[in-house]
Amino acid sequence: QKKRRAATARRQHLKSAMLQLAVTEIEKEAAAKEVEKQNYLAEHCPPLSLPGSMQELQELCKKLHAKIESVDEERYDTEVKLQKTSKELEDLSQKLFDLRGKFKRPPLRRVRMSADAMLRALLGSKHKVCMDLRANLKQVKKEDTEKEKDLRDVGDWRKNIEEKSGMEGRKKMFEAGE
Numbered sequence: 001q002k003k004r005r006a007a008t009a010r011r012q013h014l015k016s017a018m019l020q021l022a023v024t025e026i027e028k029e030a031a032a033k034e035v036e037k038q039n040y041l042a043e044h045c046p047p048l049s050l051p052g053s054m055q056e057l058q059e060l061c062k063k064l065h066a067k068i069e070s071v072d073e074e075r076y077d078t079e080v081k082l083q084k085t086s087k088e089l090e091d092l093s094q095k096l097f098d099l100r101g102k103f104k105r106p107p108l109r110r111v112r113m114s115a116d117a118m119l120r121a122l123l124g125s126k127h128k129v130c131m132d133l134r135a136n137l138k139q140v141k142k143e144d145t146e147k148e149k150d151l152r153d154v155g156d157w158r159k160n161i162e163e164k165s166g167m168e169g170r171k172k173m174f175e176a177g178e
Helices: 002-044 052-101 115-126 146-154 157-164 166-177
Strands: none
Touching: none
């Protein structure tokens, strides 16, 4: 039990020491970031001095507007580049996914829709023509051909099978073949 207590006490002491080190490191990083931020702002954003005359103030506003426009253009360019690269990345990942062949196709649901309903869905309220496709079909009368008459004259196929079944039917077929 003494060894267990000593091991757990040592483990807790090590944990607390590691946590203290982590806290001091986080504080150092935060201070370094703050100093870096101050340096960047001092370099890129000089302190603003407001001139006394109206003309100098207008010139300052024009300069600021020009800077804002240039920064806005840069921001727009970087956004476009980001969108382009993200689209390329998405396309490449889709190609990779397709090449692996381990994708599931979504189950498609069968939708019963008439031509009128489809046109109404596509065109909306503009659709006024009724599309009854069967109404425009030609009526074709079936003509009796000679082949069909011959087939009807032959009769029922079951009778022929019954006649040819058994030894008598085979004998008839043999005799007819001679």
